[in-house]
Amino acid sequence: MRQSKETKRKRVWPRVLISLVVIIIVASLIALYYLFNFAFSRDGFSTQLGQGVNTEWYDTNPSQTWTQKTKSGLTLKAHYFAAAQPTNKTILVVHGYGGSARRMSTYLRMFHNEGYNVLAPDNQAFGESQGRYVGYGWQDRTALAGWMHQINQYNPHGEIGMYGISMGASAVLFTLPKAPANVKFAIADCGYASIQGELEYELQHLFHLPTFPIIPMERMYSRILAGYDFADANTSQTLKHNQIPLFIIHGDQDHLVPTRFAYENYRNNGGKQKQLWIVKGAGHAQSKQVDPELYQEKTAEFAKRWFDQ
Numbered sequence: 001m002r003q004s005k006e007t008k009r010k011r012v013w014p015r016v017l018i019s020l021v022v023i024i025i026v027a028s029l030i031a032l033y034y035l036f037n038f039a040f041s042r043d044g045f046s047t048q049l050g051q052g053v054n055t056e057w058y059d060t061n062p063s064q065t066w067t068q069k070t071k072s073g074l075t076l077k078a079h080y081f082a083a084a085q086p087t088n089k090t091i092l093v094v095h096g097y098g099g100s101a102r103r104m105s106t107y108l109r110m111f112h113n114e115g116y117n118v119l120a121p122d123n124q125a126f127g128e129s130q131g132r133y134v135g136y137g138w139q140d141r142t143a144l145a146g147w148m149h150q151i152n153q154y155n156p157h158g159e160i161g162m163y164g165i166s167m168g169a170s171a172v173l174f175t176l177p178k179a180p181a182n183v184k185f186a187i188a189d190c191g192y193a194s195i196q197g198e199l200e201y202e203l204q205h206l207f208h209l210p211t212f213p214i215i216p217m218e219r220m221y222s223r224i225l226a227g228y229d230f231a232d233a234n235t236s237q238t239l240k241h242n243q244i245p246l247f248i249i250h251g252d253q254d255h256l257v258p259t260r261f262a263y264e265n266y267r268n269n270g271g272k273q274k275q276l277w278i279v280k281g282a283g284h285a286q287s288k289q290v291d292p293e294l295y296q297e298k299t300a301e302f303a304k305r306w307f308d309q
Contacts, residue, residue, distance in 0.1 A: 032214060036221040039199070040133045042125040049098025058105035058120075061112075066119070068146045072227070074130040076143055077101075078121035080154075081112055088158040089307050090117040090151050094144065096166025096285060097134070100127030106288070107163065114300050116161070121147050123171065133226035136195045137164075137171030138233035144171060145178040152180060161303050162186040166257060166285050170195075173235045173265060176242050185306035187299055189249040190285055192257050193264040195230035201258060235268045245273035247302045251282025251290070275302065 038044045063079040070076060079101050083089075091111045095104045101120035108118050123140045124131035133139075148160055160183045164172035169191025176186060192198035196215065203209045223229050239246075246269050250262030259278065266276045277298060279287040288295040 032217040036218050042132055046098040053103045055102050055105045057109040058102045076129040081118045083117045091161040093118050093120045094164035094168030094171050096168045137167050137174050139228050140171045141175045144175045148180055159184050165189040174238050185245040187247045190257050193261045194234040235265050239268040240270050243271040245306045247275045249277050249287050251279045251287050254284045256284035
């Protein structure tokens with residue numbers, strides 16, 4: 001009888017252990033699913049950002065609404081602000097994480113005041129555009145190329161400049177290989193060099209969480225739910241053969257997208273026509289606020305130089 005009980009105990013313990021392992025795995029998958037949605041979902045962390053931004057210029061100036069369809073059937077929207085005086089020069093202005101075309105109002109005004117047309121898209125899952133999951137710039141490449149194609153249809157003999165901030169800066173850097181021949185320059189303010197590198201930084205330094213097994217699991221969810229592998233997004237590849245003049249801006253006090261990414265993007269760029277400006281005392285996406293006059297002067301100078309080539 002004693003041996004029978006001991007035998008039963010020996011049979012039960014492996015089942016208990018297996019059950020515990022299964023419970024831990026399932027609980028981990030659920031927790032990581034919620035973490036993925038927090039970072040990637042339209043209704044996640046991005047909704048907590050960009051509050052209180054001045055949108056007066058956007059709200060009070062007339063614009064045209066442009067649209068395009070993604071391969072998955074989503075409708076994306078952008079707003080086109082024609083220059084006060086007719087010009088063939090247009091700047092594509094790309095917002096950051098938690099932003100929208102409307103929240104780029106101050107940057108739209110800046111370029112519009114320089115005499116340019118501006119086109120401001122809402123990236124997938126932001127603003128007026130459809131979509132459940134954020135593309136972090138990588139999933140937005142095709143759409144940005146599509147907006148530039150529409151600019152060329154609207155103004156067949158025009159020239160294009162690209163500007164992006166934060167995630168929008170990375171979107172610009174990721175899109176350069178797809179840029180049409182009439183893109184004269186790109187300006188990238190505080191963009192990351194890779195999505196994975198940025199997520200790893202945030203996990204370790206902002207949330208104090210390990211990158212393993214979180215990053216591999218988030219990659220899995222990204223491929224299954226969002227339709228792309230964020231590990232593919234890296235400026236070491238997209239800038240390797242770039243010959244479009246590039247101006248990289250970054251604050252030296254950026255603790256969300258660390259300043260090291262500016263140097264990495266600068267090194268990754270294969271072209272000789274590149275410029276780097278590290279803004280002292282500026283936090284994330286704060287370079288313009290730290291010195292608005294110098295910011296406008298430098299960006300306007302860069303745009304004029306390459307539009308006039």
